Amino acid sequence: MAGVIEADSERLLVAIESLLAKKGLASPQEIAERIALTDAASPGQGARMVAKAWCDPAYRALMLADGTAAAEALGIPMRGAPPLGVLENTAELHHLVVCTLCSCYPRAVLGYPPFWFKSSAYRARAVRDPRGLLAEWGTVLPENVRMRVVDSTADYRWMVLPVRPAATDGWGEERLAGIVREGDMIGVTVPAAS
Amino acid sequence: MAELAPGRLVQVRSDWPEARGPAHIRTPHYLRGRRGRIVRRLGEFPNPEDLAFARPAPKLPLYHVAFDQAAIWGEGATGDELLVEIFGHWLQEVPAQ
Structure with a gap:
């Protein structure tokens, strides 16, 4: 060179x-x-989307079909940003996002990536030993939950729509958004009512 | 190549352009030569292998492809998958078994 x-x-x-x-x-x-x-972009933006999706079925459908449109619907600027895809966690399926090639991250909705997201250790282990990796975050998936590790290699950026925690019935969007952390939207942790 | 429908079995080409000279490739090493299944077509995007060298970059189809995680690494939980964006020119169709 x-x-x-x-x-x-x-x-x-x-x-x-x-x-x-x-x-x-x-x-x-x-x-x-x-x-x-x-x-200005921060995990608080993604958390607002998650909370709205938990409360509003039509918004949830939009978010899963077109993450970019769902972000824009909440006033999050997406112009010039790569298309956003949203991965829905369920009682049977858990998603974990990684970029093994570099550090692709949905910055428009989650802000700057956490330092470990770019580390060689996270990138290598997420695709090879995802359950062992999650256990170190204290996230233990039941055996009947399948894992899907999403390696963000190209033009999309991916965020996770976590499962709404139990014991949050009747909570408003703002309170719900307050319990959603950046790790929950990457898939290394799951939100809990607290 | 014809469009690949969801559910279609595919094999990632076992090609190593980086061994032949300067290259920018968005297909991870650990998937070259591996078999997977088309989940969805994500759209068409300019070929990053050209973009990286400021060459005219034709738009190519980009697919979301699922791979069996345990089959790739020889360890892991049954049913766990990797879901990866792969450009169409890296995929070959595999006859259904």
Whole structure:
């Protein structure tokens, strides 16, 4: 490989921004807006979607059919983001999301990935020993629950719709959203009423 | 290749372009040569193998393919699966057994 770029990252950023502006590809305002959008994305967005899906069957159907449209329906900006797919956990099937090739992650709805999501250990073990991996999170699946490990290798981004915990009857969406953590939407943990 | 319908048995090509020169491949090593089952067609996306080198990238069909997890690793729970996005040009049809 020839010509490895060595530059102070701030200077490199300024140089790229001015080139993008000069070529009419992206204005400084557009770049600032995009940075603000990226920083605003957090697991709280995905949790709002999950809570609504638990309360509203029509929304749940939309979310499973078209995750991008479901996110947009809650005002989550998806323009320019890869298509979002949603994987439904049930009493018989548990999904776990990994990207063995790199670190593909549904950032528009979950924000920045947790540090371990990009680790070699997580990526290698998720596809080979998923039940052992989950056990280290304290997540023990009953033997009658099948696992589906979703290796996010290409153009989609995937999030998990967890099973609504028992003893949450009558809870409103806001309270439900409060118990959904990022790991629940990756599939390493499951939400519990607390 | 004709469109692959859900349920169709397929085999991932046992091809290693990275051994022949610079390559960018979205098909994981551990699935090359493995057999799986089409779950759904996800749409058409520009070929990442061209995109990565700034070449014109034709859109290719992308499939969600399920693989038996224990069959690949020789360990694991019966019935557990891997579900992976694979581009159509990496898949060969396998006659039903």
